[in-house]
Amino acid sequence: MSSGDVRHFLEIDDLSTDELETVLDRAAAYKRAQQAGEDHPDLAGQTLGMIFQKPSTRTRVSFETGMTQLGGHAVFLGEDDIQLGRGEPLKDTSRTLSRYVDAVMARVFKHENIEVLAEYSSVPIVNGLTDDAHPCQTLADLLTIREQEGGFEERSGSEPSGGASNSGFDGVSVAWIGDGNNVAQSFTVGAALTDIDLTVATPEGYGIDDDVLDRARGLGADPTVTHDPVEAATDADIIYTDVWISMGQEDERDVRMNDFEGFQVCSDLLEHAPGASVMHCLPAHRGEEITDDVIESDRSVVFDQAENRLHAQKALLSWLLE
Template sequence: MSTHTDSTTPMPAPNTKHFLTVDDLTADELHAVLEKAATYKQQLASGESHADLAGKTLAMVFEKPSTRTRVSFETGMTQLGGHAVFLGPDDTQLDRGEPIKDTARALSGYVDVIMARLFDHEDLSELAAYADVPVVNGLTDDAHPCQTLADLQTIQEQFGDLSEVTAAWVGDGNNVAQSFAKGCAMTGIDLTVATPEGYGLSDETLEACADLGDEPTVTHDPAEAVADADVVYTDVWVSMGEEDEREEKVAAFDGFQLNEDLLSGSDTKVMHCLPAHRGEEVDDDTIEGERSLIWQQAENRMHAQKALLTSVVRGF
């Protein structure tokens, strides 16, 4: 994407609620979204209509490939009675040099909400700065807050009161981990993060967690992290765009795979945001076994995002 062509940044449109990071919500708003997500899931299961965004349009701007993000947003918008427009890399003028601010203002005249899945978080921030409609982060290099909403919904379904849950993150301190850590801080989940040295959460994330609630416990020992965990979460070691680091990262993460050896002696549940590199960060038996909450977690992307879209468009 292109960058700013000048230093002028407009004031946000009145009452526009963007969702670029999970802590763009207050704790009360976050809990309200989770409650609404649970309601939508129940309504869908019972065949009850919930066309709360009838006549509304969602623009979906994608720089990165996607399975879950595209299908969950598009299907969810249909269930809400609205319409979604997919805009891939070849469908806009951004790759042909149009400034982000021009695209933001043009889309704002056509649609009611924009979801963007971009490489650079700064590009998303610029899109939001110039849009007059809510902008939702579908994933950037810094954050994946919609995934966190689904994660928290899944944990709540499994364990109930989030403030009574002990969780572990085992793996890379990437964008998913950073958003999850903030979500845990906001909801009172007791989180331990285990990463190899040099792959931990950013200082900014740890400081934000402290401001939001509590910092996670940090360790380099995956066995220590999972010892008392109700649920343990992992993600790929080599993220999209890091393929040239594969050999180095796979070596660094030796011993961090979620498998029965690491989890034996407990009934710890397992989560993964997908797609998974089976045999690297998690083995096949664990994904397919009784510990797995992964498919429930994947489905909940749709329900949580429906709740978020309704909230940012119509208000909390």
């Protein structure tokens, strides 16, 4: 999404396929640089404002640490720490912050709120999560899949400023098992951008929104939708799940636990995909959507996936601000 000459990142398909590949290449290069102990202060002297209406572990720490590693600075802005919590209109907060910082990352409830921030901002706005979308998680997911399926090695010559290259996703099949939540919706579109063969298995009534499926199909993808987790998992390269009860849904717990029976990612399900890696965006409710033995197994790439939030977001920020 753009506002004048400013690029925002509110949805994963705010990036074109080529731009997405550029960001992933840069993320891989930043990861190698960090592992080699090489400094990369590409955003020296720049400041990221971080608005949080929801609690966070990975989003806050990865963005704050990422800005430090890029030579910049991050400012945490809890809803009760700024005038937003006292009734200031979002458009006023956005226009004011634009005069102080170089970019804003916001983690809010309503997706329309991130859109208002972007409409009135003169600096890039990054969606750190809304009820409808989590595109930063999708960036990390795609980086993780590319590493698992060999694409990372193919790009070993890329530099942080490098351009797009072959995707590395050809022929990769992913099974999403569980709730068609904000993470699933962003991933569905991200899979379409990268030609990943996606099957989504949810209980009836918990599927991906029709408009999200339409966006994916508009990109040339044809995600398979099913209510059978075994069908989705069979011979998949990656099995991906998330919590059944997201923030704000706690009062639905009893109903959801009943409705999601049979959708747990467990050792029995993995027998249908003997070569699959397992992903989870965290936090995990062990014993509900995923068993402890699976998340701790050598097939789990869950913590590589969590680490990749850092590298992917650094790449996104430097790309937006360059």
